Amino acid sequence: MKIVLAEKVSPATAAIFQKEAGWNVVTADQIPAGGLKAALADADALVVRSAVQADADLLEAAPKLRIIGRAGVGVDNIDTDAATKRGIVVMNTPGANAVAVAELTLGLMISMSRSIPRANASMHAGKWDKKSLQGSELRGKTLGIVGLGRIGLEVARRAKAFGMTLIGYDPFVAPVIARENGVTLAAIDEVFSSSDFLSLHVGLTPQTEGLINQHSLAIMKKGVRIINCARGELIVDAALVEAVKSGHVAGAALDVFRSEPLKESPYFELEQVMLSPHIAGSTDEAQEAIGIQLANQVRDFLKLGVVQNAVNVASLSEEEYAELSPYIEMASRLGQLLGHSAGRAAQSEELGTVESISLTYTGRLAAMKTEMIRNAAIAGVLRGADGVNRINAATAAEERGIRLQEDKREYVPGGTGATLKLSIHWSRKGGSHAGETGGWTGTGTVLHGKSPRLLSYDGIDIEAELAETLVIIRNKDVPGVIGRIGTLLGEAQLNIANFALGRKAKATAGEGSALAVVQLDLEPGDAETLNKAIDSLHGVEAITSVRVVELGQL
Template identity: 45%
Template sequence: MKILVTDKIADRGLELLRAEGWQVEPVSPKEAEAVRRGLAEATAWILRSGTQVTAELLEAAPRLKVIGRAGVGVDNIDLEAATRRGILVMNTPGGNAVSVAEHTFALLLALARRVPEADRSTRSGEWRKSEFAGFELKGKTLGLVGLGRIGQEVGRRAQAFEMTVLAHDPFVAAALARDLGVELVSLDELLARADFLSLHVTLTPETERLLNRERLARCKRGMRILNTARGELVDDAALAEALASGQVAGAALDVFSSEPPKDSPLLKLPNVIATPHIGGSTAEAQEEVGWRIAQQVRDYLKDGVVRNAVNLPTLSAEEYRRLKPYLELAERLGAFAVQVAGPMARVSLRYAGEVGELNTHLLRNAVLKGILGRVVDEPANLVSAATLAAERGLTVDETYVRREQGFPDTLGVTVHATAQQFSVEGTVLHGAALRILAVDEIDIEAPLEGTLIFMRNRDVPGVIGQVGTILGSRNINIASFALGRREQSGSMGSLGPGGGAEAVALVRVDGAVPETVLQALRSIPAVTFAQVVEL
């Protein structure tokens, strides 16, 4: 197994991967051809912000399963292309939180005391002591846009300086903010009240140019702005205008919309402090995020454990242990359904009992993987399945129920196909054994594995014998034979066409089943449907 590494990663992280017997290949991101050659055989790709992951590069990586970003931001990765190709993307949030927070606060102090300006003046031979009077932080208000791990660390440091801390973050609970001693407010209120504004949100279409001309005009006059998150959060031209007019008194920027910034109007202003994206660049942070991403990649490739995934829900080792057999169940039920029913427009899932308490997002994707893996020419897996389904107009609805009788913990899959509706239900026994429990609401218990012949028939004498004769005469061994019929009501029962109750059969056989054998089975008068299902 090859691990491609295209940015500097902690040595102990690389040694962790080598200890598994894997080939670790460090390549500079500037060596385009070497990167492309490495991707041709790579199972994992570990990188930092210095590598651009494009759709074109991903097309050159047929074996790639996971991309590990040592750090937080993933705007250098084409997530849509990775997801479509079924490639898991993970990052390491919090690994450099303290380093970024400390750098943010260093910039805040430098703004308050005009340290860079005073330094330049003194080095030039001047002694303009009175011109560089600053102000105390005590009693001032800091506004945090984003109260994640880094925002929280910055807030703690501000409180140590006796500042009032406000925050705008729609995804943070009020109770958490209260525990942190932070006041949650709207963005407009934060802009109006804050003496310092610090950005700590990820880059999304909604946050791009969050600080635009309109919002900067609504800021408290004389506010100072800090950005150690993403350069694209700020409209550079609008900020330059606000700094020149005095609406914004100063800015400290560690990130820029284009890096390195070429001809940025911000770098020409004396009230701007600029650093070259070094917020997370401490020895401790570099070591920590490199070690963390190596652990995450190893655990995913070895055990399927998902941590800090950007395009898939996170799973602990214990959650994965509980979920794993049900993922296999879900995939096989989806594969069973598509082989019987054919093309479909909608899938209905029913989670019963403890199955509904598992990660149903992944169970849904596993069902779609089973369905699409039989019909698309692209890699369908837990990452890509939902995207591939949406592209094909395949919709999914889900319900949660509690079974009062029979097996309590089950997964049901109903597919709404072009010409019919078909349902299949299954469970996991003893933590590992996969079983079908019902087909089209007819109870039948059978192993969900191997080569199966699924039949619909009328429950009349002689069917089992005829099936056995046909298979035996073709030297096809029967491993198991399961039967089920719709429960009879009254004296006549539930009759299929031509008389006899509706019945189903699942015959597990050893070896392949030629089409001529299926034709022979379909020729049995009581058999209305016969299809091979490969699981």
Template identity: 40%
Template sequence: MAPRVLISDKLSTAAVQIFKDRGIEVDYEPDLGADKEAFAARIGDYDGLAVRSASKVTEKVIAGADKLKVIGRAGIGVDNIDVPAATKRGVIVMNTPFGNSITTAEHAIALMLSLARQIPAADVSTQAGKWEKNRFMGVEVTAKVLGVIGCGNIGSIAADRAQGLRMKVIAYDPFLSEERATDLGVEKVDLDELLRRADFITLHVPLTDKTRNILSREALAKTKKGVRIVNCARGGLVDEEALREALDSGHVAGAAFDVFAVEPAKENVLFGAPNVICTPHLGAATTEAQENVALQVAEQMSDYLLTGAVTNALNMPSISAEEAPRLKPFVSLAEQLGSFAGQLTETGIKGLRLEYAGDVAEMNTKALSSAAIAGVLRPLLEDVNMVSAPAVARERGIQIEEVRREQQGAYENYVRLTVQTERQERSVAGTVFSDGRPRLIQIKGINMEAELAPHMLYITNEDTPGFIGALGMVLGNSGVNIATFNLGRQTRGGDAIALVEIDEPLASDVLEAVEKLPHVKQAKALAF
């Protein structure tokens, strides 16, 4: 029986034709996704679901999707899809991460120019029969400094277009290497320097815990007086209340927003502020972009439903059905090693080295490396997936090296990941035991056997008597229950590591108390 696909949002008819040409039955019902009850009632009949942003693919919808194998999002953001619920049900979630990059970058540049010359307000005034030539005094962008926050796929295109306008471009991006910055013709700076120097600021980062309110009240206070801010990325990156105050005071000369903390934005604190331009999330709204992402998602879904090939999946690497059973535990290991290293990395990454020893060296290491790279990048780039991760790393000039070798040491198989930053190298190694569960076996050259858990505390310290007791007292007095406690050290009295599994996420004040303990060099709360 031919697979069946439901398209529940407005999608290019060319996508419908691709499904049909590949022998897949397709129902195009572009208004169904807006009707929650009808949508949930119908989804159980289909193997595939293609959506844009209007369809809310909630846990309830997925729970009733007994046949569903794949969800395809025509676009990059999957805020409208419950990815954990899909994963739990074994449903692959795909997106099209690069289909609308040019369109979004162009919209940011268009808003910047409109802001510089107050074009929307001048248009309204002129069409109202006024001739307020002196009211709309603008500024040139030539020779001005554009600060790009996030220099990935979209940010690098915006930087290129700005250079065509003869702007000086500076960029803040923890994953941007000096070599990649040189290739792009931008100057890599830290966030404070960008805020201090930029005449215009444009944001091109995803919304994560680390980027939420990246332009906070404190950050806005550090900006140059008269700065103009453009956000075509995600709502929530800028403290809208603080920005309104800065606009009213004149410290910020103007702002152009395509995205808002709450959407649809029927009302917002920025509305009505002086020299503010607002558009209704139009970043990807061009004929070309809509066509590109629709064609991509139709091809990707068809490939998976007909051949099992996986492309641009957020919750599964690119591996064949034959490889899956053998690779699955090692994919999990690689992703855990990457996540562990990524959460501990705070400076720009120059390179990643992946070392495969034993039988694992004969496997599909490309999939394993993709999983590890995604794990490293995901703490700052939540939209990255196991397929797009290598391309994202390349865009940021991160060098990827794979080393395969025969069995060495006590373990039949192991994977070692080394992260090379501007300051140091840090490595972590792991293996898969006979129970099929991944284990860490070495951290920064210190041998240790540990299984990763949802909530963990990682500590590096000097090996001194009484430290473990002091740590236990801090956690105990704070009501933190220890599930497992793993220790390792280089030499007596030398560097030591503690990896503690705890039952709940660690509160910030408890982490601060741990950091203040004597002999602690670093303490981090980790989540897996």
């Protein structure tokens, strides 16, 4: 396993990786200028901070890359769309620096309200100017917090201790969480118009870019003070400069900027604007915590498949992953089984175009985080398609024009505890059968928390293990077929480990149909023997189809 630490991170980060036997850790000081692409040629993981641009071009140079870890929160420097298409997990470390950012936010508020930078400069200039430095208290003032995630809530808890009135905007936070932290939720315009201090703690999205603009500034209180330790792009700089110059905004404290490092700016001419070089998360404790958290996340993903704090796939705790893991594997094998059916039909020109894949989660499964189950099933269906894996499966399917549909149904007392029903739907686009539709459907579950089982296939109820190698036999429901199958496999010296049988009831006229799923005890050199046995089974008149399905680890 090769881990590339492309930027300087806490020594504790490298130490965690270096404890793993056989892992090769490349640190930033070992990478020559312009040598990052070469270092990534055989890398499994990339760790960055904010300087390295992990764009599509860089990812193209990393064909084995499985994960990008961002030591921090923002992922603006990572092309997450390109990463997702290549099946690369992108993780960040939210919360590890929340206290550091919150403390700086409060420090900036106090500095503005008491003119601390100006007082310091005055003293260094040999002045004793108490009169012009009279400030104001935080007590009794209204603090508007835009964004009540980890950092926003840490700010709220500390501001509450100062006796401030807290008002906040966040469409994704539960009202009970806001109340527990002393925050009154309000519409964004009300937050703007009511605040004496306004602190920004949201990520950069198309909706938040330019949030502080001429319009929003105009509805703010005269004398408002603005703090931004989140993203520089949240503020339209020209609008804020004009508002400060006019006296409408009494002050601003900015730790982030549209272009960093900040070299030329009208802010330099405004003493009412405090500037710091993106240091909100830069404390010894925060950097150590970020490095340790990220290293543990990346290690757990590479070793165990646990996905934590991912920005492009569902995140799962170790406990959640342990519960979901057998269902993820079951979904993968069920998808491979149906995908094999699709491939067989395509080879025999029975298949037109796969139009949709639908998944129905029943019982306890419906209450779980199902994104990884969905992706595993789709990756199974699309097995063999170039570059498709459990991370990018949904994107890959949609790029191929395949519609995805999911449905969750509640647990029914007396029913199976947790099942996944997977269906592939197709239609013929041309030829003499144009317009015909069809598909394949299978249902699976997990027994005893570990054994993936097939419960139905192609409309026939059955109970069979979804083992790595299966022989799928379709036959007419007539006497003697099971015995004949056993005889031919026995003559080939192939031992039957499990034999599952299901059937459709006989129609009004004609024979019914049956399905056998056979698991064999196979040794590495048995391939030729198995092929001969399959040929023999094809010769049985009542058997309509025989195929061997390999269900591998994806």
